[in-house]
Amino acid sequence: MKSRSFNKGFIYIIHRGGVGFTAKHTARVIEAFIGEYASGKSELAINRALELKSQGRRVTLVDLDTVEPFYTLRPLKSKLESMGIQMIGFSQADSFGLGETGAMLDPRARWALMNEGDILLDIGYGVHGAQALNLVEGVDQTPELKVMAVINQSRPMTSTTRDIQDYLLSLGRVDGIISNTHLGDETTIEIIEQGNHIIMEAAAALDIPVYYVAIDKKLQTEGLENRFPVPVKYINRFMPNAIW
Amino acid sequence: MGKIIGEPKKAFITGNEAVAWACLVSGAEIMFGYPITPQNEVMHYWTRLAPKYDRRFLQTEDELSAGFTTCGAVQSGVKAFTATAGPGNVLMQEPFGMAEAMRLPLVAMIQQRGGPSSGTVIYSQQEVTLTTFGGNGEGHRIVYSTSGHQEIYDYLIKAFNVAWKYRFPVFVLGDGYQAKMREPLEMYDPEDHGIELVKPYPLIGLGGKIGEEREPSHLCNIYSMEEELYDVVMKMAAEYEAITPQLMEWEEEFCEDADILIVSHGVVARAAYDAVKALRSQGIKAAYFRPISLRPFPAQQLRDAIAKSGAKKMLVAESAYGQFERLLKQEIYGETIKIEHLFMPGVGIIDYDVIEKVKSIL
Amino acid sequence: MMAAPAVPKSWYLPSKPHKFCPGCGHGIVLKALGEVIDELDIQNDTIFGCDIGCSLLSWDFFNCDSTQTHHGRTTPVMVGIKRARPELVCIGYMGDGGGYSIGSQHLLNSAVRNEKITLILVNNTNYGMTGGQMAPTTLPGQKTETSPFGRDPQLTGYPTMGPEFLAELTSEGAFIARATVSKYRQLKKHLKNAIINQMEGNGFSFVEVLSTCPTNWKTNAQQTWAFLEDQMEKQFPVGEFKSPWGKGVK
Numbered sequence: 001m002k003s004r005s006f007n008k009g010f011i012y013i014i015h016r017g018g019v020g021f022t023a024k025h026t027a028r029v030i031e032a033f034i035g036e037y038a039s040g041k042s043e044l045a046i047n048r049a050l051e052l053k054s055q056g057r058r059v060t061l062v063d064l065d066t067v068e069p070f071y072t073l074r075p076l077k078s079k080l081e082s083m084g085i086q087m088i089g090f091s092q093a094d095s096f097g098l099g100e101t102g103a104m105l106d107p108r109a110r111w112a113l114m115n116e117g118d119i120l121l122d123i124g125y126g127v128h129g130a131q132a133l134n135l136v137e138g139v140d141q142t143p144e145l146k147v148m149a150v151i152n153q154s155r156p157m158t159s160t161t162r163d164i165q166d167y168l169l170s171l172g173r174v175d176g177i178i179s180n181t182h183l184g185d186e187t188t189i190e191i192i193e194q195g196n197h198i199i200m201e202a203a204a205a206l207d208i209p210v211y212y213v214a215i216d217k218k219l220q221t222e223g224l225e226n227r228f229p230v231p232v233k234y235i236n237r238f239m240p241n242a243i244w
Numbered sequence: 245m246g247k248i249i250g251e252p253k254k255a256f257i258t259g260n261e262a263v264a265w266a267c268l269v270s271g272a273e274i275m276f277g278y279p280i281t282p283q284n285e286v287m288h289y290w291t292r293l294a295p296k297y298d299r300r301f302l303q304t305e306d307e308l309s310a311g312f313t314t315c316g317a318v319q320s321g322v323k324a325f326t327a328t329a330g331p332g333n334v335l336m337q338e339p340f341g342m343a344e345a346m347r348l349p350l351v352a353m354i355q356q357r358g359g360p361s362s363g364t365v366i367y368s369q370q371e372v373t374l375t376t377f378g379g380n381g382e383g384h385r386i387v388y389s390t391s392g393h394q395e396i397y398d399y400l401i402k403a404f405n406v407a408w409k410y411r412f413p414v415f416v417l418g419d420g421y422q423a424k425m426r427e428p429l430e431m432y433d434p435e436d437h438g439i440e441l442v443k444p445y446p447l448i449g450l451g452g453k454i455g456e457e458r459e460p461s462h463l464c465n466i467y468s469m470e471e472e473l474y475d476v477v478m479k480m481a482a483e484y485e486a487i488t489p490q491l492m493e494w495e496e497e498f499c500e501d502a503d504i505l506i507v508s509h510g511v512v513a514r515a516a517y518d519a520v521k522a523l524r525s526q527g528i529k530a531a532y533f534r535p536i537s538l539r540p541f542p543a544q545q546l547r548d549a550i551a552k553s554g555a556k557k558m559l560v561a562e563s564a565y566g567q568f569e570r571l572l573k574q575e576i577y578g579e580t581i582k583i584e585h586l587f588m589p590g591v592g593i594i595d596y597d598v599i600e601k602v603k604s605i606l
Numbered sequence: 607m608m609a610a611p612a613v614p615k616s617w618y619l620p621s622k623p624h625k626f627c628p629g630c631g632h633g634i635v636l637k638a639l640g641e642v643i644d645e646l647d648i649q650n651d652t653i654f655g656c657d658i659g660c661s662l663l664s665w666d667f668f669n670c671d672s673t674q675t676h677h678g679r680t681t682p683v684m685v686g687i688k689r690a691r692p693e694l695v696c697i698g699y700m701g702d703g704g705g706y707s708i709g710s711q712h713l714l715n716s717a718v719r720n721e722k723i724t725l726i727l728v729n730n731t732n733y734g735m736t737g738g739q740m741a742p743t744t745l746p747g748q749k750t751e752t753s754p755f756g757r758d759p760q761l762t763g764y765p766t767m768g769p770e771f772l773a774e775l776t777s778e779g780a781f782i783a784r785a786t787v788s789k790y791r792q793l794k795k796h797l798k799n800a801i802i803n804q805m806e807g808n809g810f811s812f813v814e815v816l817s818t819c820p821t822n823w824k825t826n827a828q829q830t831w832a833f834l835e836d837q838m839e840k841q842f843p844v845g846e847f848k849s850p851w852g853k854g855v856k
Contacts, residue, residue: 300689305715308712339676
C-alpha cells in the first residue's frame with residue numbers, strides 16, 4: 001500500500017515533465033519544523049532553506065502556520081523568493097481584506113510534497129502538534145520526511161528536562177530535535193550551553209536524537225563547535241524583521 | 245500562594261505569554277475571555293498554565309459576557325481578569341463602566357489593534373480614548389501604557405495590587421506589537437522583588453449569619469435621584485484625585501536642557517528614546533518624556549519637564565490621529581510650548597520617523 | 607391593632623413595603639422565592655442578582671447579599687460569581703426583555719454550558735419600567751406603546767417561547783419550567799426545584815414566571831387575572847419542561 005502510493009507520486013512528477021524522480025534524487029530533503037510558540041521554527045526553516053539553496057539544490061519552503069499567521073514567513077516572502085527559495089504560502093498582500101487573522105491555508109501547501117526538490121514545512125504551534133501534518137497530502141508516503149522539533153530552553157514552558165519531555169510527548173511524531181536555546185539580543189554561549197544540556201537530557205530520556213544546536217552567527221568564535229557534543233549550525237536571524 | 249517561578253529567571257517570550265504569567269504570579273484565580281486578535285495567546289497560554297496551578301478559565305459567548313463575568317467574580321472576592329482588543333474593547337466598555345460605578349477591582353489587558361471598526365488585527369495606539377475615558381462615566385480608572393514585555397509583567401502585577409487596594413478598575417494598555425513580539429523577560433515571583441500581593445476580599449458572599457452577625461450587602465450601581473448619583477460621583481472623584489499622586493508613573497531623560505521635548509507613550513516611546521539619543525549624538529538637544537500612567541496623567545511632571553528643559557517645542561508622536569495628544573493637551577492646559585505632532589494611525593513608528601520629523605520642524 | 611402579615615424570614619424588612627405597583631405579580635414571585643430560601647436555609651449563602659427594569663425594584667428585597675447589574679447582564683454576572691465561588695447559591699432575577707431580548711445571548715449560552723446557576727425570568731408581556739413597550743413575549747394582537755395597533759406577527763414575529771427552546775438546548779441535569787403567579791403552589795415548587803438543582807450541582811436551572819402588569823396593561827383586577835389565565839397561559843403553557851429527576855418527582 002505504502003509503495004503503491006509512493007509510485008503515484010512518482011508518476012505525477014514525471015507527468016509534469018520535471019526533473020524526474022530517479023533513485024538518485026530520493027536523497028531529497030523533506031523536513032517539517034514543529035515546536036512551541038516562538039521556539040524558532042520559521043527561523044530555522046529559513047536558515048535550512050538558504051543552506052540547501054547554497055548547495056545548488058532546489059528548495060521549497062511551505063508556510064503551514066494556521067494558528068499564529070502574523071509572525072510567520074509572510075512578511076519575508078518576497079525577500080526569500082529573491083534569494084531563490086520557492087515559497088508556498090500567502091504574502092501579506094494576499095491576505096488583504098481577510099480581517100481577523102487570515103488564518104488560512106494556501107491550497108498549494110496541501111500538495112506541497114508533490115513539488116520537486118527539497119521541501120521544508122514550517123508548521124505553526126498549536127495543541128495538535130505534529131498532527132498539523134495531516135493538512136499535507138502524501139505525508140505517509142514520504143519516507144524521507146523528518147519531523148524536527150525545535151526547542152528553546154529559554155521558553156518558559158520548555159525550561160526543564162521534565163517540561164521538555166512532556167512537551168515532546170504531546171507533539172506526536174518527532175524524529176529529531178533542533179536545540180535552539182537563545183534569549184534574543186541577550187543570548188550568551190553559556191545560556192546556549194546550559195539550554196542544550198537540558199534539552200539533551202530530555203532527548204536522551206526519550207531516545208530522540210538531537211540533530212544540531214543552532215547558534216546565532218554573531219556569536220561564532222574559533223573552536224566553539226568543540227564545546228558542544230552535537231553538531232553546531234550557525235544561523236542568521238531573519239525573523240526580527242518579520243512582524244507583519 | 246506557593247512560588248510559581250522560584251529563582252527569578254530570564255525567558256524568551258511573547259507579550260501575550262507575559263500577560264498570562266504575570267496574572268498567574270499575581271494570584272489571579274480565573275480568566276474570562278473571548279477570542280479576538282491580537283490577544284488570543286493570552287487565553288492560549290492561560291488555558292495551558294491554569295490547570296497546573298489550580299486556576300480556572302471560561303470562554304464566554306462574547307466580550308460583554310467576559311467583562312460581566314469578571315465583574316461577578318471580583319465581587320465575590322476572587323482575583324479575576326480579562327483581555328481584549330479593538331471591537332472587543334468597545335463591547336467591554338459596558339462592563340468596564342459597571343466596574344467603574346461599583347468600584348470593582350477588575351483588571352483587563354488591552355492589546356490595541358487598528359481602528360475604527362474592525363480595522364486591522366495588527367497594531368495601533370487608537371484605543372487610548374476608549375480605555376481612558378470610554379463608557380458613560382468620568383474615566384475613574386487607572387491605565388498603564390507599557391512599552392515591552394518586562395513592563396507588561398511588572399505593571400500587571402501592579403495592576404492587581406492597585407485594583408484591590410484602591411478598588412478602581414485597572415487597565416494595562418499594550419498593543420499588537422507588544423502582544424506578538426519576542427524578547428527576554430525576567431520572570432519572578434512578586435514576593436522575591438519585595439512586592440506584597442494585596443489580598444482580595446469579597447463584596448458579596450461575606451459569610452456569617454445575616455441579620456444576626458451582619459447586615460446584608462446590597463451592591464448598587466443605579467440611583468433614582470440626581471442628588472444621590474451626584475454624591476456618589478463626587479465622592480468617587482475625590483477619592484480618585486486623592487490617590488493620584490501615588491499612581492503617577494512616568495519616565496524622562498535629558499529634560500534638564502533641551503530645545504525639543506519628544507513625548508510619546510507605549511511601544512512608540514522605544515522609538516522616541518532611540519531617536520532622542522541619535523539626535524543628541526548629532527548635536528540636537530532633544531529630550532524624552534513618557535507618561536506610563538495615562539490615567540491619571542502625570543501632568544505636573546510634564547509641566548516641570550517643559551519648564552526645566554527650556555524647550556520651545558514639543559513633538560507628540562503616536563500611532564493614532566491625536567488621541568494621546570488630546571489627552572496631553574487637556575492635562576497641560578495653559579502651557580505655551582509649541583506642540584507639533586507625528587500622527588501615524590494604526591502604523592508603527594520607528595526612530596527614523598521621529599528623527600526626520602524633528603529635523604523638519606527645528 | 608392589625609397583626610403584621612406573615613413574611614418570609616429572608617425578606618429584608620427595611621425595604622418593605624415594596625415598591626411594585628398594586629396588582630403586579632413580582633410580589634408573589636418574590637414571596638414564593640423568600641419562602642423557598644427560608645425552607646432551604648440558604649439565606650447566608652445566596653447571591654441575588656437583579657436585572658434592570660422592574661426586576662431591579664427587588665435589589666434590596668431580601669436579607670441576602672445582592673448585586674445590581676446592567677440590562678440583560680445579570681446572567682453573566684451570576685456566571686462569574688458562581689464560577690469563582692461555586693459554594694454560593696446564585697439566583698438571577700430578570701424580566702422578559704432582559705432575558706429574551708438584550709441578554710438572550712447570555713441566556714442561551716449559559717444554558718448550553720449548563721452553568722450551575724438559577725435564573726428566574728418574569729414574563730409580563732411588555733417592558734414595564736420603560737412605559738409599556740413591546741417585548742419578545744408580547745402576544746399577537748396585543749397593544750403596547752410600540753405596537754399601537756397590536757403586535758403583528760408578520761412584522762415582529764411570534765412571542766419567544768423560552769422554556770421550550772431552553773429545554774431543547776440544555777443537556778442532562780438542567781431544570782426548566784414555566785410557572786404562573788396564578789398557581790402559587792406550583793410556582794413555589796418550581797422555584798424550589800430550580801434552586802435545589804443548583805445546590806446539587808446538576809446543571810442550569812430556569813423558571814419563567816407568567817406575571818401581571820395592570821399598570822401597563824391598563825386593566826382592572828378582574829381583567830388582569832383574565833388576561834393572565836385566559837390569554838397568557840394559552841400562549842405559554844405552564845409546567846415542567848425538563849428535570850434531572852423525571853417528571854413529577856421532587
